Structures are given as C-alpha cells and as structure tokens.
Amino acid sequence: MxxxxxxxxxxxxxxxxxxxxxxxxxxxxxxxxxxxxxxxxxxxxxxxxxxxxxxxxxxxxxxxxxxxxxxxxxxxxxxxxxxxxxGWLGRAMGIAKITGKAMSLQAPLIIKGATDYDNFYPEHLRNARLPSAEVLKLIQDTHEGSIARAIDKLRRSSKSMRGRRGSARDPLSLASEAGRSLREVDGPKVAVxxxxxxxxxxxxxxxxxxxxxxxxxxxxxxxxxxxxLQEQWANxxxxxxxxxxxxxxxxxxxxxxxxxxxxxxxxxxxxxxxxxxxxxxxxxxxxxxxxxxxxxxxxxxxxxxxxxxxxxxxxxxxxxxxxxxxxxxxxxxxxxxx
Amino acid sequence: MIKVRFTLLIIGTLIFSVSTAFSETNILCIQKFLSKTAFDTGSTDGRWGEKTETAINDLFDQVGISEPKTIKAKDAIEVCKILQGSNNKALLESVNFKVYPVSIGKNP
Incomplete structure (x- = not known):
C-alpha cells in the first residue's frame, strides 16, 4: 500500500x-x-x-x-x-491455544502453526447442498480420533454456515462473515x-x-x-x-x-x-x-x-x-x- | 620557585583531565540511552553538542520529567542518574517511538 x-x-x-x-x-x-x-x-x-x-x-x-x-x-x-x-500469527495462536479462521480457500502462511483453525470461502456448486448435521453426526460416530474430530469440526462449521447462502467471496462479505464468526461464543478468535x-x-x-x-x-x-462484531468490538x-x-x-x-x-x-x-x-x-x-x-x-x-x-x-x-x-x-x- | 609553578601546572592538568573524563562518561551515558530511542542523535562521541542537548530536552519533555528545566552539559551527571534509575526499562519503553497525539475532532 x-x-x-x-x-x-x-x-x-x-x-x-x-x-x-x-x-x-x-x-x-x-x-x-x-x-x-x-x-x-x-x-x-x-x-x-x-x-x-x-x-x-x-x-x-x-x-x-x-x-x-x-x-x-x-x-x-x-x-x-x-x-x-x-506464520507468526499461527505460532502465537499455538502458544496461546487460540482458534482462528482464514477467510480464503487456502490457509495463508501467516496462520499456519496454530493447532486449531479452519477456512471460510463460500463455494456455489450447482445443486449442491450442505450435508445435514445429523448425517455428519452419523459419520462422526463411525470414526474415532483425529478423523472424528475433523468431522465434528465440519459438522459445527456446517451448522454455522446454514442460512448464509448469499455469502460471497469479496473482501467486504468476508469481513462481515469474519465479524459474525468472531462474535460467536465458541467461534474463532482470529480472522485473516x-x-x-x-x-x-x-x-x-x-x-x-x-x-x-x-x-x-x-x-x-x-x-x-x-x-x-457488535459488542465484541470492544475486545x-x-x-x-x-x-x-x-x-x-x-x-x-x-x-x-x-x-x-x-x-x-x-x-x-x-x-x-x-x-x-x-x-x-x-x-x-x-x-x-x-x-x-x-x-x-x-x-x-x-x-x-x-x-x-x-x-x-x-x-x-x-x-x-x-x-x-x-x-x-x-x-x-x-x-x-x- | 620554578619547581612550585611546574607542580601546580601538573595538578591543574590532572584536575582538568579527570573532570573531562567524568563529564564524557555521563554524556556517553546519555547518548547511549538516546541511541535506543526515537531521539537517537546518530552519534555517541561523548561530546555535548546541539543535537544531544535538543534530543535529551525533547525526551524529558515527552515523558514529563520537568527537572532539570532546560538541560545543559552541566546537568549530565544528574540526567545520567535518572536514565540509569530503577525504572530504566519503563522509561526506555516510553520513548521507543515518538507519539503524535490525534486532534481530529468528532466530525472530521
């Protein structure tokens, strides 16, 4: 800049x-x-x-x-x-045990090193539907360990993305989505x-x-x-x-x-x-x-x-x-x- | 008579030398502190010049230390004691950067 x-x-x-x-x-x-x-x-x-x-x-x-x-x-x-x-942010998140979300298709280097983060980057596949939380729960129950944890994370992400079909990939839409995610009690604490x-x-x-x-x-x-972010802007x-x-x-x-x-x-x-x-x-x-x-x-x-x-x-x-x-x-x- | 005069001269030189070294040490102490801050003068030569005087006065002004009022070379010992005091780390942190206050007003 x-x-x-x-x-x-x-x-x-x-x-x-x-x-x-x-x-x-x-x-x-x-x-x-x-x-x-x-x-x-x-x-x-x-x-x-x-x-x-x-x-x-x-x-x-x-x-x-x-x-x-x-x-x-x-x-x-x-x-x-x-x-x-x-990345420096990921290393800091790892030490502080803080969760994060990259608003991009691939997680950027900056957030790598954190132990708990995921991505948000909306896809619009024709006739595609989000799997229901119930289906994901059934799949999760048939697995254990890290795979079960990954499916659990997917299930929670799927739940939080419902009703946001209008989400777009432009920076302003991603900023709005980041604000909404960050203000959730069990949501991520860092967004990029x-x-x-x-x-x-x-x-x-x-x-x-x-x-x-x-x-x-x-x-x-x-x-x-x-x-x-609403009231979470203060923090x-x-x-x-x-x-x-x-x-x-x-x-x-x-x-x-x-x-x-x-x-x-x-x-x-x-x-x-x-x-x-x-x-x-x-x-x-x-x-x-x-x-x-x-x-x-x-x-x-x-x-x-x-x-x-x-x-x-x-x-x-x-x-x-x-x-x-x-x-x-x-x-x-x-x-x-x- | 000549011998006495010679002795006095030596004493005078000694006193002058000690005094200069002492002062230089304190000016160096100030300049080394300045070099770690936003008020870096660019040199640590142990000599009191206009840049050192302006920098240390600006620094004291920013952190709100009011005494000595206008710092001169003669104050180097006292200033050095302040810079090496117990709150040295906090003082150093407070002058790492120059801060320009904002006065943009409520409706820019």
Whole structure:
C-alpha cells in the first residue's frame, strides 16, 4: 500500500517537492504533521472516537522489492524469506491455544502453526447442498480420533454456515462473515482477510482512482467488521499489513513502484487512546532509503507483537523469542494500548 | 620557585583531565540511552553538542520529567542518574517511538 497517499505527512515541506500530484487535495488533517486520505471516512471517525491509531514509516524488516519475498517475511515473521513453514500469527495462536479462521480457500502462511483453525470461502456448486448435521453426526460416530474430530469440526462449521447462502467471496462479505464468526461464543478468535491489487505502477490516483478506491474498500472492511462484531468490538484489535510501501516520487506513468516504508492502520475497542506513532525519518532525498523510499523507522513486528500481547495476553519477551525469534524487538505495547 | 609553578601546572592538568573524563562518561551515558530511542542523535562521541542537548530536552519533555528545566552539559551527571534509575526499562519503553497525539475532532 502507498502509505504516503493513505496518510500524507502534510507537515513535511518535502512532501510536495517529491510528489507533484499524488497527494489528496482534501486530506483530513489529523495533527500538524499528518493527514488522512478522505476516503477513510469510517476510520477517521474511529480516530476521533479514540478507537484507532496509525503507525507510520514502518515495515517488516525486508528491504528487497519482491512481492513474493516481502509477503513471505510479512507472514512468516522471520528475518529471512522462506525460512519458516509457519506464520507468526499461527505460532502465537499455538502458544496461546487460540482458534482462528482464514477467510480464503487456502490457509495463508501467516496462520499456519496454530493447532486449531479452519477456512471460510463460500463455494456455489450447482445443486449442491450442505450435508445435514445429523448425517455428519452419523459419520462422526463411525470414526474415532483425529478423523472424528475433523468431522465434528465440519459438522459445527456446517451448522454455522446454514442460512448464509448469499455469502460471497469479496473482501467486504468476508469481513462481515469474519465479524459474525468472531462474535460467536465458541467461534474463532482470529480472522485473516486478504485485499489484493495494491500494486499500482500506473495511474494510482490521488483524490479518485484505483488506490483511493482500495482505501474505501479497507475503510468499509473496518466498518463491516465493527458492525458484525457488535459488542465484541470492544475486545478486538484489527490491524492492516502490507509487504512494503511505494516509492516516494511518482513514476512516469502516474504510479509508484515498489518501496520500503509504509503505514499500518489499527482499530478496535482495545485501543484506548488514538495517536499517530512514528519516528518520522523525513522526505528529503538524503533522508530516503536508497534515495527513493520512505525509510522504515519502526519494525512492524513490534506492532504485531503489541497486538498479540493485548489480544492474547502473552508476555512480550515470550512473543519476541518464541513467535518472532528475535529478542530485540522493541515493546510497542505502551504506545498503542497504554 | 620554578619547581612550585611546574607542580601546580601538573595538578591543574590532572584536575582538568579527570573532570573531562567524568563529564564524557555521563554524556556517553546519555547518548547511549538516546541511541535506543526515537531521539537517537546518530552519534555517541561523548561530546555535548546541539543535537544531544535538543534530543535529551525533547525526551524529558515527552515523558514529563520537568527537572532539570532546560538541560545543559552541566546537568549530565544528574540526567545520567535518572536514565540509569530503577525504572530504566519503563522509561526506555516510553520513548521507543515518538507519539503524535490525534486532534481530529468528532466530525472530521
């Protein structure tokens, strides 16, 4: 995601020197340094209501510009891409013994490592019907051990999916379904949703266009999650993640290319005080990473670690060593949830 | 007479040297602490410059420590004691990142 378009640092004099066109004309001013793209309507109200925060100039510790490697570091949570077959969220869920649900056909790497999770991704097969709970119970009774447990899980999923035939696979429908599942007493406690297509090398848009449309999509996903979580919103933290940011300057096609630092958006009732958290590195050419990218001065793993600490109740040192395998990750909890 | 003068000079040099080393240690202590925070000055050379002074004053301002009011080089010992105090870990955590408060208003 282009973090400078989403949360432009309007107080930095170098912003308009570096970017001639890719700044929203009516950005919502947050404080003297930062503003918010106007398409984040719901999120801006969450900020005003002290239930959202922004982390800027941040990234996972990956400075290459490969989507495949970047997404693997984002999900694996380790310093080297493809060095783990489990994800940081899954490892944390495993330690905390927490259940989860991936809103996708295949479980993404990030959730692997958890001992109890499943998927939700609605299929629409012609003339297909969900097996009744009674039939599944009969099948379950003829098995034992792990197979019986798997059928039991299928039976419970089948029950929870009844009456939701209209479910669709788009991110907003999945966000609504995630909210409904998360609020159930015996439902999952973690959900992962993917919103693709932020790779706008051309015609990224500023006030309108593709990236601003994606901002609206993210904003509506926050809204759907909150509306469907209902009272459980108070016990929830939602965080966005991106594998890397975009170049500070626009390219010749009115787009931006693969960069480094970007922005993270956090919302949920677990946040008690809204703020923008950043060690702002500056935007003059000399202050950019390789003279082209926003420097990431906050390791986003520390933000993820703080969210795990808040939501799962794990100790920071345990998260740092067992989940991210790096005891030097700074503790950001007090800044986000303090 | 010459001998006495020479001796005094040595004593003076010694005093100066000790004083500089002592001060350097405390400035280094401050700079090393700063280097772990959002107020990193980029160097730990043991010398009191404008960057160190601004950074430590900003840090104290953010965490709400009001004394010394405006920190100067002469306060290095006292400041170092605060940074190495019993709540060092909590203090360090509170200045890992710069936090910019939000004042977006109820109806943005």
């Amino acid at each position: 282009d973090g400078l378009l989403a949360v432009p640092p309007i107080g930095d004099d170098n912003l308009l020197k570096q970017r001639k066109a890719l700044v929203a004309s009516k950005a919502l001013k947050i404080n003297p340094l930062f503003a918010l793209h106007p398409n984040f309507k719901t999120f801006s109200k969450m900020l005003a209501n002290e239930e959202a925060s922004i982390i800027h100039a941040t990234s996972f510790p990956y400075t290459g510009r490969s989507h495949f490697e970047g997404q693997n570091v984002l999900q694996g949570g380790l310093l080297n891409p493809f060095s783990s077959k489990t 949703i993917t919103i693709p297509q932020f790779d706008d090398h051309a015609e990224i848009g500023s006030d309108t266009g593709h990236h601003p449309e994606l901002f609206t999509l993210i904003d509506n996903a926050f809204d759907n999650l909150r509306n469907n 929830t933290i939602v965080l966005t993640m991106t594998e890397f940011g975009r170049t500070v300057k626009e390219n010749g096609s009115a787009g931006t290319d693969h960069g480094y630092g970007s922005v993270g958006l956090l919302a949920g009732g677990l946040i008690k005080r809204s703020s923008v958290i950043a060690n702002w590195p500056g935007l003059s050419t000399g202050e950019l990473y390789e003279k082209r990218d926003l420097y990431a001065t906050i390791d986003y793993r520390s933000v993820c670690a703080a969210c795990i600490e808040a939501a799962f109740g794990l100790d920071h040192d345990v998260i740092a060593e067992a989940v991210f395998q790096d005891k030097n990750i700074p503790r950001a909890y007090t800044h986000i949830f303090g």
